[in-house]
Amino acid sequence: MSAAHRVTAGFLPLLDSSVLVTALEMGFAAAEGIELFLVRENSWASIRDRLAVGHFDAAHMLAPMPIAYNLGPAPLAARTIAPMALGLGGNAVTVSRSLWDAMKHHGATDGFDPAEAGRALRAAIAARSGAEKPRFAVVHPHSGHNYELRYWLAACGIAPDDDIEIVIVPPPLMPDALAASRIDGYCVGEPWNTAAALRGVGRIVTTKAMIWRSSPEKVLGVSADWAEANPEALSGLLRALYRSAQWCGDAANHAELARLLAAPAYLGCPVEWLLPALSGRLHTGDGAIVEVADFFMPHARAATFPWKSHALWFYSQMARWGQVAATPRNEAIARDSYRPDLYRSALRSLGVALPGANAKVEGGLTAATPVGSAGASLVLGPDGFFDRKVFDPDRIADYLAP
Structure with missing residues (x-):
C-alpha cells in the first residue's frame, strides 16, 4: 500500500519505545498507509520542545507529560493529548x-x-x-x-x-x-x-x-492541533501501534525484538541488555537472577488503553508533591488529557478488547479478573500497590487528605 500519511515521531532509547520501533520495522505502519519517520532523542526535554515547535507530530512520551503540558508547569509546551498507552511497567x-x-x-x-x-x-x-x-x-x-x-x-x-x-x-x-x-x-x-x-x-x-503492579509508564503523546487536523492519520497510527503491541507482547518474538532495538539507530546497546526485561528474569548486579511477574507488558491487560484513572493518579502525585494546585479545573484538565474516545474510535473495527469504562479504581484487583468489554474478552489485574492502598479517581480529595 502506498503511504497516504507522513508521521514524524520522536523517541528515547528505551525498551518501551519498542511499539513505535516495530510499527516501522515490521511494516505495521505501512500496512495502515502511514509513512512513519522515527527520530531518536536523548532527553525528554528535547521531545517536549520539538513537539511544541512542530518538528514532531507524535512522540514516545512519559505518561504524565501531556498532563503537565496542559496544566502549565512545563515550559515551551503545546496542547498535547494521549490517545494510547505504550505498555505497563518496565x-x-x-x-x-x-x-x-x-x-x-x-x-x-x-x-x-x-x-x-x-x-x-x-x-x-x-x-x-x-x-x-x-x-x-x-x-x-x-x-x-x-x-x-x-x-x-x-x-x-x-x-x-x-x-x-x-x-x-x-x-x-x-x-x-x-x-x-x-x-x-x-x-x-x-x-x-x-x-x-x-x-x-x-x-x-x-x-x-x-x-505498583500493572502500572502505566509511557504513552503516545500527540500534538492536539495535529490530531484534530489529521484524524485519519491518527486512527491509522493507533491501529498500527496496537498491532505492533500485540507482536511485541508475544514471547516468540522477543529475540527478534531485542535484535531490532539493539541496532544503533534505536537503543545502540548489546542485545544481552534487553533480554532480561523481556523475559522478566532480571540480573540483580551481584550474580543473582530474580524473576519478576509482568515486569514489562506491551499488550496484555489492556496495556495500550489510555485509562483516565491513570491520568488522574499522575495528577494526584503532581498535587501531592506541590507541582500543581489541587483544583476542580486542574483535575478536569488532567482527566481530559487522556483520550480513550479516540482509541475506541480507531480500534473498534478490529474487534479488539475495549474496556467497558474509561476509568477504574487503581490497586483494587488482587488477582487476574475478567471484566466487561466490547469486542474480545478482557482480563485485568492484579494491579495492587505494595502498601495495599487503592486510588479511587472519583475521590481524589480524600486520597490527598493528610
Whole structure:
C-alpha cells in the first residue's frame, strides 16, 4: 500500500519505545498507509520542545507529560493529548554498590521486595549521621519514575525532599553517572538498570512492577492541533501501534525484538541488555537472577488503553508533591488529557478488547479478573500497590487528605 500519511515521531532509547520501533520495522505502519519517520532523542526535554515547535507530530512520551503540558508547569509546551498507552511497567530502582552494601548491612536481601528494600534504605540513610544525603536521579520532574520513586520512599518512611536529593539525568547517562559516583541511585526504564547490573556498577533493589503492579509508564503523546487536523492519520497510527503491541507482547518474538532495538539507530546497546526485561528474569548486579511477574507488558491487560484513572493518579502525585494546585479545573484538565474516545474510535473495527469504562479504581484487583468489554474478552489485574492502598479517581480529595 502506498503511504497516504507522513508521521514524524520522536523517541528515547528505551525498551518501551519498542511499539513505535516495530510499527516501522515490521511494516505495521505501512500496512495502515502511514509513512512513519522515527527520530531518536536523548532527553525528554528535547521531545517536549520539538513537539511544541512542530518538528514532531507524535512522540514516545512519559505518561504524565501531556498532563503537565496542559496544566502549565512545563515550559515551551503545546496542547498535547494521549490517545494510547505504550505498555505497563518496565522500570526499576538501581543503587550504587556502596549504598547496596549499606542496605545489606541493614537487612536487604536478594529479592526485590519494595517494603524490605525501603526499610533497609531508610536505616542506611539514618546511619549516615550528618553525611551528605544520597542523591537519586530520575529522568524528568513530570515522570512516572519521579512519582513512583517518591511513592515508594514515602510509603517506607523516607521523605523524598528531606532525606534524599532528587536530580534529573537522561536515561542513557544514568549507569555512567552511577559509576562516576555522581549519583547514589536512580529510577529509570530498561535497559539502563540491567546495563548497570551487568557492568557491575549498580544493584537493582526493586521494580515498578512490584511497587505498583500493572502500572502505566509511557504513552503516545500527540500534538492536539495535529490530531484534530489529521484524524485519519491518527486512527491509522493507533491501529498500527496496537498491532505492533500485540507482536511485541508475544514471547516468540522477543529475540527478534531485542535484535531490532539493539541496532544503533534505536537503543545502540548489546542485545544481552534487553533480554532480561523481556523475559522478566532480571540480573540483580551481584550474580543473582530474580524473576519478576509482568515486569514489562506491551499488550496484555489492556496495556495500550489510555485509562483516565491513570491520568488522574499522575495528577494526584503532581498535587501531592506541590507541582500543581489541587483544583476542580486542574483535575478536569488532567482527566481530559487522556483520550480513550479516540482509541475506541480507531480500534473498534478490529474487534479488539475495549474496556467497558474509561476509568477504574487503581490497586483494587488482587488477582487476574475478567471484566466487561466490547469486542474480545478482557482480563485485568492484579494491579495492587505494595502498601495495599487503592486510588479511587472519583475521590481524589480524600486520597490527598493528610
